[in-house]
C-alpha cells in the first residue's frame with residue numbers, strides 16, 4: 428500500500444469531526460496513512476481521536492472562534508492570536524511535509540488552512556451544511572476542491588457536489604445488537620432519540636411529554652439528564668453513544684435535531700424520523716437540512732417552540748417495527764468514494 432501524509436482539521440462538534448473521521452476510515456482500507464490532526468482544545472475530537480485514530484499525530488490548538496456579531500472588538504484580539512498561531516503551525520506542517528490537507532470546518536481550521544495556503548500545499552475543504560461556515564466561505568477560493576453536501580450550497584468556490592461522508596459499520600449488523608442497550612426484547616418497536624453531538628434539553632423536554640403515552644415503544648435516549656427519565660421503564664438513557672451509527676441500520680426510527688451530519692446518517696440509513704431543527708443554527712440551516720431529509724425519507728418536521736405532542740406520538744405509532752432477526756447488510760457510502768475520486772494526490 429502507498430503511504431499518504433495528510434493534514435486534517437475539523438471539529439469542535441461531532442458534525443464537523445465525524446465526516447473527517449469517515450474520510451480517514453475509508454482511506455485506511457487503501458493506504459498507509461500518516462495523519463497530522465489539529466484538534467480544538469476541550470472539544471469532541473480531543474476525546475475521540477486517541478481511540479478512533481490512535482496512530483495520528485495530534486496537536487491541540489488554542490484558537491477561539493469569532494464572536495457574533497462580528498464587529499465585536501474582542502474579535503481583533505482573536506484574529507491577532509490566530510495569525511500568531513498560524514505562524515507556529517506553518518513550521519510544523521512544513522516539517523511534516525504532507526501530500527495534501529483535508530478540512531471539514533469549524534473555526535479551528537482557519538489558522539491551519541492559512542498555513543497551508545502560505546506553504547502552497549494543496550488542500551481540500553468539505554462543507555456539511557446547506558449554508559457554509561465562515562472559514563470555508565473565506566478559504567474555498569484557494570482550495571483545490573470544495574466538496575459540498577447540498578447541490579445548491581451558496582457562497583463557495585471550486586465546489587463539487589459529493590454529499591456528506593457518513594460512518595458505517597464494516598460488517599453486517601444484526602438487530603440483536605440492540606440488546607446491548609439494556610432493552611428487554613427485540614420485538615417492540617425501537618426508536619433512537621438524539622440531540623446532535625452535544626445533546627439537546629429541548630428534545631429532552633419534548634420527549635418527556637411523549638413518553639407519558641408511548642409505553643408500547645422502546646427508546647434509546649441520548650441525554651445529559653438520565654435521572655429525569657428513570658421512571659419510564661421503556662426508556663434506556665445514555666450520556667453518549669460512541670458509535671451511534673452502528674445501531675442506525677437496525678432501529679425502527681429516530682427523533683433527532685437536524686444537524687448536517689445527523690441528517691446525512693438519517694438519509695443513508697433510511698430512518699423514519701421526527702426532525703426537530705435547532706432554531707439557533709446560522710441562517711436557520713437546520714430547517715433547510717430537515718426539508719432536504721423530508722424529500723428522501725419518511726419524516727415529520729416539528730417546530731421546537733410550537734409542536735404537537737400528539738402528532739409525534741401518532742407518527743411513532745405508525746412506524747413499522749423490523750423483525751427481531753433483522754440484519755442490516757453492510758453497504759458503503761457513495762459520498763466518501765466521490766470525494767476520494769476528486770483528490771489528485773490520491774491517484
Ligand SMILES: CC(=O)N[C@H]1[C@@H](OP(=O)(O)OP(=O)(O)OC[C@H]2O[C@@H](n3ccc(=O)[nH]c3=O)[C@H](O)[C@@H]2O)O[C@H](CO)[C@@H](O)[C@@H]1O
Pocket residue numbers: 440441442443445532555556621622623624625649666667668669670671672684685686687688689690692705708713
Ligand atoms: C449546536 C451546533 O453547533 N450544531 C451544529 C453541529 O451539530 P452537531 O455537532 O450536533 O452535528 P450533527 O447533528 O451534524 O452530527 C452529530 C454527530 O454525532 C453523532 N453522535 C451523536 C450523539 C452520540 O451520542 N453519538 C454520536 O455518535 C451522530 O451520529 C452524528 O454523526 O454541526 C453540524 C454540522 O456542521 C451543524 O449542522 C449543526 O447545526
